[in-house]
Amino acid sequence: MLRPADDRSNFESGNIDLDRFFRRFAGQNQFRHHIGATYIAVEGEHVLGFATIAGGNIEIEDLPKTRRKKLPHYPLPILRLARLAVDQSAQGRGVGKLLLRAVFQITRDMAESVGCVGVVVDAKPDAVAFYERYGFEPFEVIEGALGSRPEPLPMFLPLGEIPRV
Numbered sequence: 664m665l666r667p668a669d670d671r672s673n674f675e676s677g678n679i680d681l682d683r684f685f686r687r688f689a690g691q692n693q694f695r696h697h698i699g700a701t702y703i704a705v706e707g708e709h710v711l712g713f714a715t716i717a718g719g720n721i722e723i724e725d726l727p728k729t730r731r732k733k734l735p736h737y738p739l740p741i742l743r744l745a746r747l748a749v750d751q752s753a754q755g756r757g758v759g760k761l762l763l764r765a766v767f768q769i770t771r772d773m774a775e776s777v778g779c780v781g782v783v784v785d786a787k788p789d790a791v792a793f794y795e796r797y798g799f800e801p802f803e804v805i806e807g808a809l810g811s812r813p814e815p816l817p818m819f820l821p822l823g824e825i826p827r828v
């Protein structure tokens with residue numbers, strides 16, 4: 664988990680928004696406002712990647728019909744993977760997978776301790792295929808629009824389908 668002394672100033676994932684968030688806001692969001700927690704992967708003093716999570720909820724109508732089962736019509740608790748990024752120097756070395764593994768364990772723990780039906784991520788277009796590898800599905804499938812879609816795609820991974828990675 665992020666500590667105040669961790670050096671975030673040189674982090675560069677290639678995505679300016681994610682880098683700015685990590686450098687300027689991840690700390691205060693966790694230490695002062697308590698609106699999200701950031702987990703980091705480190706090698707010595709060097710931060711290789713981070714995952715920021717927060718509690719959230721979805722409505723049953725957000726889920727595809729096959730996933731609604733007998734769930735109630737009040738807000739359903741989920742874990743939101745708000746941001747995930749790996750430093751360019753470490754991409755492709757399994758760091759993203761390592762961070763996801765930690766997020767999956769937290770989701771299982773949350774399900775046991777407070778309730779949680781799965782993980783939600785707003786996937787950047789370039790990262791959609793990354794999340795699909797782990798079973799995340801788009802909330803709504805817009806045929807033919809995926810390839811050119813500039814805005815994030817909300818994706819869901821149900822608790823029962825979280826892979827052992």
Ligand SMILES: CC(C)(COP(=O)(O)OP(=O)(O)OC[C@H]1O[C@@H](n2cnc3c(N)ncnc32)[C@H](O)[C@@H]1OP(=O)(O)O)[C@@H](O)C(=O)NCCC(=O)NCCS
Nearest residue numbers: 747748749754755756757758759760786787789790792793
């Ligand atoms: C997307 C990102 C988090 C992946 O992290 P990473 O550490 O490079 O990925 P890993 O090395 O852990 O890859 C795990 C697996 O996913 C695959 N993968 C990695 N990036 C992928 C992508 N964009 N699309 C499809 N598959 C991908 C890898 O080949 C690897 O497969 P394997 O397990 O069969 O070897 C990272 O590239 C990144 O930070 N990108 C820029 C910021 C960003 O887009 N973040 C996502 C915001 S929603």
